[in-house]
Amino acid sequence: MGNLISAANFAKVAQYADLFKQGMAVTIMLSLLTVLFGFFLALLLAVMRLSHLCPFGFLGLTKDGHLREQGFLFHLSRFNPVSFIATVYVEVFRATPMLVQLWLVYFLLFDKSVIDLPKVTILGFIRLERFIPGVVALALNSGAYLSEIIRAGIQSIDGGQTEAARSLGLTQGQNMRYVVLPQAIKNTLPAIANEFVTIIKESAITYTIGVQDIMSAVNATKGALYIIIEPLLVATLMYFCLTFPTSKIIAYFERRMSRGDKR
Amino acid sequence: MATRDSLIQVTDLKKYYNRGAIKALDGITADINRGDVMVVIGPSGSGKSTFLRSLNLLEKPTGGSIVFDGVDITKPKAKNAEGKVVRVNVDEHRQKMGMVFQHFNLFPHMTILDNMTLAPIKVRHMPKAQAEEKAMVLLDRVGLKDRAGAYPIQLSGGQKQRVAIVRALEMEPEVMLFDEPTSALDPEMVGEVLDVMKELAHEGMTMVVVTHEMGFAREVGNRVLFMADGRLLEQGTPDEIFNHPQNERLQDFLSKVLV
Numbered sequence A: 001m002g003n004l005i006s007a008a009n010f011a012k013v014a015q016y017a018d019l020f021k022q023g024m025a026v027t028i029m030l031s032l033l034t035v036l037f038g039f040f041l042a043l044l045l046a047v048m049r050l051s052h053l054c055p056f057g058f059l060g061l062t063k064d065g066h067l068r069e070q071g072f073l074f075h076l077s078r079f080n081p082v083s084f085i086a087t088v089y090v091e092v093f094r095a096t097p098m099l100v101q102l103w104l105v106y107f108l109l110f111d112k113s114v115i116d117l118p119k120v121t122i123l124g125f126i127r128l129e130r131f132i133p134g135v136v137a138l139a140l141n142s143g144a145y146l147s148e149i150i151r152a153g154i155q156s157i158d159g160g161q162t163e164a165a166r167s168l169g170l171t172q173g174q175n176m177r178y179v180v181l182p183q184a185i186k187n188t189l190p191a192i193a194n195e196f197v198t199i200i201k202e203s204a205i206t207y208t209i210g211v212q213d214i215m216s217a218v219n220a221t222k223g224a225l226y227i228i229i230e231p232l233l234v235a236t237l238m239y240f241c242l243t244f245p246t247s248k249i250i251a252y253f254e255r256r257m258s259r260g261d262k263r
Numbered sequence B: 001m002a003t004r005d006s007l008i009q010v011t012d013l014k015k016y017y018n019r020g021a022i023k024a025l026d027g028i029t030a031d032i033n034r035g036d037v038m039v040v041i042g043p044s045g046s047g048k049s050t051f052l053r054s055l056n057l058l059e060k061p062t063g064g065s066i067v068f069d070g071v072d073i074t075k076p077k078a079k080n081a082e083g084k085v086v087r088v089n090v091d092e093h094r095q096k097m098g099m100v101f102q103h104f105n106l107f108p109h110m111t112i113l114d115n116m117t118l119a120p121i122k123v124r125h126m127p128k129a130q131a132e133e134k135a136m137v138l139l140d141r142v143g144l145k146d147r148a149g150a151y152p153i154q155l156s157g158g159q160k161q162r163v164a165i166v167r168a169l170e171m172e173p174e175v176m177l178f179d180e181p182t183s184a185l186d187p188e189m190v191g192e193v194l195d196v197m198k199e200l201a202h203e204g205m206t207m208v209v210v211t212h213e214m215g216f217a218r219e220v221g222n223r224v225l226f227m228a229d230g231r232l233l234e235q236g237t238p239d240e241i242f243n244h245p246q247n248e249r250l251q252d253f254l255s256k257v258l259v
């Protein structure tokens, strides 16, 4: 038996350096796009969950115009279908494995041509018909998690802000857009950036649907060279080099931001 | 009965919490006339804030009615002054009622100028330049023209509250509601805020003021309401309320606050 880890094997892996470099680029782009789309999905979900749309609200009034306090009609008048849908979405995506979601999205929506993606390769190594399903699945999942962060951010904004805005005549939507969300998002930016770090790591599973990320480079080298430990160590180092400095930079800005608040 | 210059008629207003276990407002009936400076006093938890917040529907009343400018704003649809049935737009009515809070509630992510122009621009669709010009005139009135570019965090409490008042004034409300506007201020800043309010009163602004400043109530108010346990126990002129109180609870309350 040879050594468990050998320099010669690393030299062999080095022949596939381009594959790893491309994998790194794919991982970064995949994560950035995921957080971008996930963020907008999360905004939508958070606002849906905190909305006050009650289509049966009129059932909560008695004939003489008093508010009901209990009973079936009281509960029906409080029912908010928009919030309900968002809640179900978030709970389902948080309660099931990401791998299952990824495969479901890929095989259900894209593989059987429900949504036909062009077989286009951009930059010479990004195969869109694999990359896009990867982004979609990751963003659907990330949106569920981020929406909880944003929801907490919105709820942490003092109710007096909304009262002031509404008393000035702003609608609920305008209040969200101009008063609450700008403050809530600023407060949650570090958490959103941390989600980016999480996605860099979690995106490794997308190689299972053929996305050519860092893990896919590991897989390809393993197939060609019949070695696994050295390519894995290279991948480990690459992921670490992506996530560690990023977290440190986020922590730095987080400290600076909280200092600014105490001015 | 509604008189000719009556602005708001509140009838049997009720606000219950926890299925009626807490009666924050238990049937309040009051008339607010144009030009009134109505001061609301009463012990803590008596429902003063709830009353004020119900007036512009920040709290949805459990029962009763609030007729503002001839329209019952507590109902989704109501008859207007001419007897036509109209859909009640709460946001529209809120524009006509300015509100000033104990904790100022300025928007911390915006400059003073942006705080003032947000509603005129977004709600009234006023051109930005015009809104800013108007804001500067108002800021000048309260001596804060040179702080237009500052952020709320850079102002003192008294300055913040003065901004909050002119921010509400920028929407040209028909009535201003004040909920303990000086209670969160250091004592040396109370005067500067009360002065702005006095000036407003002298200009004829209709005001409803919840306050513990009995001096202000006597000097500036033309009517005083005394609330306890969600009920209106006594109302009258400052002279009637402070010099000839009838209700026992009021006498007791005054003996504690007028040292």
Ligand SMILES: Nc1ncnc2c1ncn2[C@@H]1O[C@H](COP(=O)(O)OP(=O)(O)OP(=O)(O)O)[C@@H](O)[C@H]1O
Residues within 6 Å of the ligand: B017, B018, B022, B023, B024, B042, B043, B044, B045, B046, B047, B048, B049, B050, B051
């Ligand atoms: N959201 C709420 N849920 C339950 N009870 C409430 C709520 N808001 C107010 N109350 C209760 O309603 C009553 C009236 O409260 P309110 O704030 O109007 O009193 P207040 O006269 O303004 O008192 P203070 O002088 O302390 O400001 C209190 O007993 C209070 O506990």
Ligand SMILES: [Mg+2]
Residues within 6 Å of the ligand: B048, B049, B050, B179, B180
């Ligand atoms: Mg109060």
